[in-house]
Amino acid sequence: xxxxxxxxxxxxxxxxxxxxxxxxxxxxxxxxxxxxxxxxxxxxxxxxxxxxxxxxxxxxxxxxxxxxxxxxxxxxxxxxxxxxxxxxxxxxxxxxxxxxxxxxxxxxxxxxxxxxxxxxxxxxxxxxxxxxxxxxxxxxxxxxxxxxxxxxxxxxxxx
Numbered sequence: 001x002x003x004x005x006x007x008x009x010x011x012x013x014x015x016x017x018x019x020x021x022x023x024x025x026x027x028x029x030x031x032x033x034x035x036x037x038x039x040x041x042x043x044x045x046x047x048x049x050x051x052x053x054x055x056x057x058x059x060x061x062x063x064x065x066x067x068x069x070x071x072x073x074x075x076x077x078x079x080x081x082x083x084x085x086x087x088x089x090x091x092x093x094x095x096x097x098x099x100x101x102x103x104x105x106x107x108x109x110x111x112x113x114x115x116x117x118x119x120x121x122x123x124x125x126x127x128x129x130x131x132x133x134x135x136x137x138x139x140x141x142x143x144x145x146x147x148x149x150x151x152x153x154x155x156x157x158x159x
Contacts, residue, residue, distance in 0.1 A: 003075045003092065008059040010074050010092060011052035016134040018116060020123035021068040025140060028066030036062075044142035053138035068137070069116050073109075077101035080109045 017025065029037055040062055044053035056062045061071070075092035082088035089106055117132075124131035 006059045008055055011055055013049050013051055015137045017068045017137055018120040019129055019133050020120045022135045022140055024066045025063055028063055041142050044138050053141045073107055077106045078109050079106050
């Protein structure tokens, strides 16, 4: 694996997150010192559309410990439904340059998505929000706690 801090080749703009992922990200943001949160908000506003809003000045993920599932699985070998329903395996072209990944090391995208959907639905039922809602990551990272989406974070959850 070639993925490491500062490699942001796959960190593209336009990512959205589920409600449960948004809540986890808000918890991570709320745990940051205010000065760091302010820098994150300013960076996300400035970089909107240019790169992933979570990247810091060195190209590292500023929310690494609470990053969404797509970021956790990207770069790893993953089985996706391909054309005409046939499965295909995709991985970052920087990884596995000397051979194919072992079959038991391949993640199944359908399984990952199904599990995330189940967790998100349980979170939605617990918080009273609509299941399946997605929030743009740039929006989430560029707002302060008072302006956040009413259903995105833990301190605004409806019970």
